[in-house]
Amino acid sequence: MKAQWWSQPFAPEGSAAAEGIVKQLGRPSLDPLTVLVREAAQNSWDARLPDGVVEFGVDLRVLGEKVGAWRNLLLPGPLTESNLNLDEALRPETVVLVISDRNTVGLGGPLRAGERASDDETPDFVQFLRNVGEPSDHQFGGGTYGFGKGIFYRLSRVGTILVDTNTAAGGPAGRRVMGAALGHSWYHKDRRFTGRHWWGQVAADDVPDPLLTGEADAVAEALGLPGFADGRTGTDIVVLAAGLGAAGSEPDSRERTPAEAATFITSSILWNLWPKMIPDERGRQMRFVVGVDGSSVAVPAPDTVDDLAPFVEALRDVRAGRGTGYSRTVPPKYAGSFAMAVGAAADSSRRLSVTAARPFEGPSHHVARMRIAELVVDYMPGPVHPDARLSYGAVFKASEEADALFAHAEPPTHDDWISKGLSGSARGVVLGARTFVQKQLDEKLGLGPQAGGSGGLGELSALLASIVPARLDFGHESEESDRGGSSSSGEGTGRSGGSFGGVPSRPGGKARLTGTPSLRIHQGNPYLVAPVRVPADSRVRVVSADVEVVVEGGGRESEPPLGAVVPQVMQWQSANGDVVVQGRSIQVPPGEDSDWYVYATYLPDAVVRFRVSQVVHSAG
Structure with missing residues (x-):
């Protein structure tokens, strides 16, 4: 095997200088690691096979003992005048x-x-490694002109990447390994070079080609790359001497450690790629893992993350045709769809894997905008929810007819829809979409003008009165008391937080609240939910829950105001979700400890208290 570096000279008719290729990304407002995640995942989704799950992984590795193999294969680098100092980087x-x-x-x-x-193939290899600025070959793909690939080079301190790919076409050229670098234009004696370099098998014309088949396998194994021994198809892109970005703020900022970078990448995947984790109507999705030195962890499902759950619900509504259409009088007459879901403002996650790359502060009041490829373009801010305890997440998705027009509005990093510079239908569609989304938010939040000139907040409050837990307050710990030996009760005042836990129940004990109630979203509506544990017993028990308004001083409201809505217990649900019982009571058969959730409605501007009672039926 004879692999070496080759530096591209300027052709007599002109060539693209390396500086210009990297600068085509502009100066993204996003963190470079976020840009990398977005660009790489977009490329992977566009290259998906017809069936199966696209698996996408990011691994940060320290060369350590492998450095000798890297130096043996990649050195000597290009000439000293190129300033591509691989010797120092390895x-x-x-x-x-x-x-x-x-x-x-x-x-x-x-x-x-x-x-x-x-006719049956696309020139993906040359589009990624050799050419610049070619339009996408993929209908409704995430990319446009391929400038975003510059982020791979920009993240490398020496502008160098290594690509290992196993293609679906197979054959002698199906397995390929090649290196590439972008530096600066330079002179060697009187000859000018573009600053573009490639590493590979030397050909007769000195232009390198990729290493193929067995040689490609040998290189991947020597360098410790994942490889393709299992026969699956795909691509590994290695960013050499990666810059991981800054942790902390000035003047005390420092470079992220690999572990910190892995956490940030996980968060970036969650916020930018969560739609690809939700299977579409054909079951297509992406699965993500992030790790350090080969030890990887799966990225959590977005519908299990409180901050993202409303966005997930809104996307599902859009996919199912339950969204509101963005209609126009001129083509494209249908340009997109909008949906919104409510969440609890107090439920924001404190996990770094969620917060590290969170694109906004405070409770969500944003719209995730996306094209047909369902890669998040950005989070457009809207009005905050009129109820401070609530947040919302919304989705606007472009239609197939309008997708290309929205694509024209995107910068190379695909993180905005910019109307400036557009004309005709593209300008009209992009500007109209913003107006349409703002109108939808105003209507759904009750902020728009109503019939008769009255504001929408009164109507919204009336709507929420029967379903929304309004003011949550810290109450007392659960209390229990005997009632003639045949029943028992416990109580807890509504407040945020709460979970199952504590000491295991004793056989024959009393049903009790095991945590404090919390604001939760169930089937699109917010409720106050209290966790209850029913202890093990050999007898049948009927467990009932009640909810009441607490007045100032901690007493119970005996007579609600005339016409006021009274909070009610709506249902019981087993902790695993298998059993749902409507109403205030459940019958629990003999058996081990069981955990339940009680769902209740709640009045605005009030504090509520749950009470749990139990009646035991003797066997026989």
């Missing part, structure tokens, strides 16, 4: 970032840019 402490996908088609097609692809 040290034991060097961090490499490996971005992998599987169940994708890989980077197939011709090996040389001047060759024509056959």
Whole structure:
């Protein structure tokens, strides 16, 4: 095997300088690691196979003992005048970032840019490694002109990447390994070079080609790359000497550690790629893992993250056709769909894997905007929810007819829809979409003008009165008292937080509240939910729950105001969700401890208290 670096000279008719390629990304407002995640996942989704789950992984590795193999394969680097100092970059402490996908088609097609692809293939290899600025070959794909790939080079301190791919086409050229670098234009004697470099198998014309089949396998194994021994198709992109960005704020900022970078990447995946984690109507989705030195952890499902659950629900409504259509009088007459879901403002996660790359502060009042590919473009802020205890997440998704028009409005990093510079239908669609979304938010939040000139807040309050827990307050710990030996009760005052736990119940004990009630969203509506434990017993028990308004001083409201809505217990649900019983009472058969949730409605501007009572029926 004879692999080496080759530096591209300027052609007599002109060439693209490396500086210009990297600068085409502009100056993104997003963190570079977020840009990387968005661009890489977009490429992987566009390259998905027809069936199966696209697996996407990011692994941060320290070269350590592998540094000798890296130096043996990649040195000597380009000439000194290029300022591409690989010798200094290849040290034991060097961090490499490996971005992998599987169940994708890989980077197939011709090996040389001047060759024509056959009818059944796309020139993915040359589009990624050799060419710049080619339009996307994928209908409704996330990419446009391929400038975003510059982020891979920008993240490398030496502008260098290594690509290992196994293509769905198979054959002798199906397995390929090649390196590439973007530096600065430079001179060697009187000859000018573009600053673009490639590493690979030397060809007769000195332009390198990728290492193929067995040689590609040998390189991947020597460098400790994931490889394709299992025969699956996909691509690994290795960013050499990766810059991981800053942790903390000035003047005390420092570079992230690999572990901190992995946490930030996990958070970026959650906030930018969560729609790809929700299976579509055909079951297509992406599965994400992030790790350090080969030890990886799956990214949590977005519908289990309180901050993201409303967005997930809104997307499902859009997919199911339950959203509100963005209609126009001129083509495209249907340009998108909007849906919104409510969440609890107090339920924001404190996990770093959620908060590290959170794109906004405080409770959500945002709209996730996306095209057909369902990659989040941005989070457009809307009015805050009129009820301070509530947040919302909404989704606006472009239609197939309008997708290309929204694509024209995106910068190379695909993180905004910019109307400036657009004209005709594209400008009208993009500007109209913003107005449409703002109107939808005003209507759904009761902020828009109502018939007769009255504001919408009164109507909203009346609507929420029967379903929304309004003011949550800290109350007393659960209390229990005997009632003639045949029943028992416990009580707890509504407040945020709460969970199952504590000491195991004793056999024959009393049903009791095991935590404090919390605000939760169930089937799109907010409720106050209290956890209850029913102890093990050999007898049948009837457990009942009541909820009451607490007045100032802690007493019970005996007579509600005339016409006022009274809070009610709506249902019981087993902790695993298998059993749902409507009403205030459940019959619990003999058996072990069981955990339940009690769902109740709640009045605005009030504090409520749950009470749990139990009646025991003797056996026989």
